[in-house]
Amino acid sequence: xxxxxxRRFLSAAALCFTPFVxxxxxxxxxxxxxxxxxxxxxxxxxxxxxxxxxxxxYLMLIGEDAQANxxxxxxxxxxxxxxxxxxxxxVWGFKAKGDNWKGGKIYDPNSGKTYKSKMERLSDTELKVxxxxxxxxxxxxxxxxxxxxxxxxxxxISE
Numbered sequence: 837x838x839x840x841x842x843r844r845f846l847s848a849a850a851l852c853f854t855p856f857v858x859x860x861x862x863x864x865x866x867x868x869x870x871x872x873x874x875x876x877x878x879x880x881x882x883x884x885x886x887x888x889x890x891x892x893x894y895l896m897l898i899g900e901d902a903q904a905n906x907x908x909x910x911x912x913x914x915x916x917x918x919x920x921x922x923x924x925x926x927v928w929g930f931k932a933k934g935d936n937w938k939g940g941k942i943y944d945p946n947s948g949k950t951y952k953s954k955m956e957r958l959s960d961t962e963l964k965v966x967x968x969x970x971x972x973x974x975x976x977x978x979x980x981x982x983x984x985x986x987x988x989x990x991x992x993i994s995e
Contacts, residue, residue, distance in 0.1 A: 868937070868955060871896070872963050872978035878902065880981045881926060891937060891955075893927030895945065896983070910948030921945050927953065927965070942967045 868891055873880045879897045886892040897903045906921040930940030935957060942953035944967065951967035958964050958977065966975035 867935075868957055868963055871981045871983060872965075873981035874978055875976045880983065881978065883927070886928060890930050890932075890940075891927065892925055893942075895921055895924050895926045897922045898983075908945055908948075910945065912948050917948075927955075930955065 869883050869885065871880045871882050872893075878899070879895055879902075881893040882896050883891050883893045897906055903920075903922040908917060908919045908921050908924060911917040911919075924943070924945070926943045926945070928941055930937035930953070933939075937955040940953045940955070941950050942965065943950045951969060953968065954966050954973070956964045961980040963978045963980075964975050965978055966973040968974075
């Protein structure tokens with residue numbers, strides 16, 4: 837095989853394998869998708885694709901009362917303060933780094949502050965999530981969670 841033919845072969849081979857490599861990368865990027873119970877036990881974070889292959893996490897409060905009444909009253913952004921906390925985007929902006937996610941943000945609804953964040957999948961059932969200020973990070977281990985469906989309220993009018 838001449839050097840020109842060999843280069844063409846390598847180019848063709850690279851094109852054939854590129855979709856395989858990209859599809860595997862996309863599958864790995866979503867390896868943290870799912871529901872993760874926060875250490876407090878009063879909420880879980882629903883992780884899913886932001887639409888660009890990176891994870892976004894949404895705060896899902898446990899209990900009908902909390903879902904209906906919890907307000908984001910600590911948010912310093914006046915346009916966001918006062919919104920319902922159930923369903924707010926809490927985790928976003930990550931970049932894959934090997935098996936981990938780095939360079940993201942996490943919103944703490946208890947303080948109204950947003951921190952730099954990183955995530956590491958520890959096992960099939962554990963996800964370590966850290967919020968950082970400068971080089972100092974504090975983390976929690978979230979556990980895989982299956983939400984319990986809430987029964988629909990009986991709206992039958994009795995006479």
